[in-house]
Amino acid sequence: MVSVTQEAKHKAMAAGFAAAGVSTPNLLQDLSYGWVGKITNLRPPEEILPSAKSVLLLVLHAWDNRAFSFAIDPPNWRGYGMHSPDEQFESYYFGSEIMINKASPVVDFLRKKGYDATVTSRIPLKPAAVRCGLGCQGKNTLLITPQFGPRVKLISVLTTAPLEPDAPFTETFCDECEKCVAACPTQALEPYRLKITRCMTYSVESPYSPDVSEDVRQLERQYVQRPTARSYIECTICADVCPIGKSRKSV
Ligand code: B12
Ligand code: SF4
Numbered sequence: 001m002v003s004v005t006q007e008a009k010h011k012a013m014a015a016g017f018a019a020a021g022v023s024t025p026n027l028l029q030d031l032s033y034g035w036v037g038k039i040t041n042l043r044p045p046e047e048i049l050p051s052a053k054s055v056l057l058l059v060l061h062a063w064d065n066r067a068f069s070f071a072i073d074p075p076n077w078r079g080y081g082m083h084s085p086d087e088q089f090e091s092y093y094f095g096s097e098i099m100i101n102k103a104s105p106v107v108d109f110l111r112k113k114g115y116d117a118t119v120t121s122r123i124p125l126k127p128a129a130v131r132c133g134l135g136c137q138g139k140n141t142l143l144i145t146p147q148f149g150p151r152v153k154l155i156s157v158l159t160t161a162p163l164e165p166d167a168p169f170t171e172t173f174c175d176e177c178e179k180c181v182a183a184c185p186t187q188a189l190e191p192y193r194l195k196i197t198r199c200m201t202y203s204v205e206s207p208y209s210p211d212v213s214e215d216v217r218q219l220e221r222q223y224v225q226r227p228t229a230r231s232y233i234e235c236t237i238c239a240d241v242c243p244i245g246k247s248r249k250s251v
């Protein structure tokens, strides 16, 4: 008989995800939660869905890495930490919109089975994905999957369903390679560590922040493409150069 776990994963694959893995809030207790700089406050699964018993991590192959990195900020957006907490903004991030949409059949399925379920990207997705058996974190700090390397986007479904956990991923891929570290134009990377304010993704998302240095601003103007005045394509260089999974062009 097909289990709820197998059926939930099957729904995810049918919706277009490339891989799906399961862990439990208990097994994710020691991840580093809290604020990442001034960017986002990552929470434990039970704070997002009380009585969550399982975390289903979904991997979407970003088959056009630039299209998936397309973002639009609202006109009055100044940057992380530069607004009062009650200010509401509507940003648009193409990759997230697609993932939320594709995850909804999984949520519907679990709810029809009588469980609660919700989609979220507010947990630390990369280390959670490692615990769900989906890949390892590379020297660019991204999740490196065996099939597509770092060219993936991640999202999670939290549920009260007691799904069967997968074994954590234990292999590593980087060995002596340091291509991502060498390729970053702003030298934001040290192996396994990112200096956030030197990353052009941070600088483009924080157009007025005083914590971004002038050399980074200049490189941002050179490298970050802006299809329209309020839109941009986030940097993907440290993912593009990674040799792991590079030959896989399409799903
Ligand atoms: C905040 C954030 C950012 C910030 C900060 C990035 C960062 N590395 O922290 C900024 C805005 C700069 C950013 C940039 C980008 N991001 Co971003 N970001 C996030 C977010 C919201 C949280 C990341 C996080 O947890 N940071 C906290 C730090 C502390 O966590 P960490 O990197 O895992 O750090 C660990 C390692 O360094 C490790 N470590 C330290 N030392 C050592 C030593 C060894 C030997 C080892 C093994 C490990 C190790 O320990 C640390 C703590 O666990 C996630 C979504 C989410 N909810 O998780 C997306 C996410 C990570 N981003 C993503 C992407 C794709 C990007 C960009 C490529 C931009 C783009 N085009 O989309 C760049 C890549 C920059 C980079 N190389 O990291 C994807 C990653 C997909 C993947 N393959 O992993 C995510 C998952 C979004 C998504 N929904 O898909 N991002
Ligand atoms: S996203 Fe770009 S700027 Fe940021 S670490 Fe990667 S290569 Fe460097």
Ligand code: SF4
Pocket: 138, 139, 140, 144, 173, 174, 175, 177, 178, 179, 180, 181, 241, 242, 243, 244
């Ligand atoms: S480019 Fe090389 S060092 Fe960087 S994540 Fe990929 S395999 Fe690891």
